Amino acid sequence: MSARTDAEASEVQSSTGVTPGTLKTTLTQKLEASHVDIEDLSGGCGQMFEAIIVSPQFAKKTTLARHRLVNTALKEEIAAIHAWTPKCYTPEEWEKKKGASA
Incomplete structure (x- = not known):
């Protein structure tokens, strides 16, 4: 369900309870993430998110x-949204990536 107006966007967010803030809180708690950046790509309706997640739990794991x-940690939230794109890094990978872009 996508929103056509700001009022519909607010209604979708309030009915699903999924916001960038709730996603960040859940990921920080469940994955012990040291950095979480959530971007709402849906224009505020809360149906399409992209995330950068930095967690030591990603060490020695494939993409x-x-x-x-991440999907297990956000099982209920992902079921309520349309699109979800996580970008996952270990703290060491994140530092290297930040250093390369500077």
């Missing part, structure tokens, strides 16, 4: 295993 870990 698929990292995504499964």
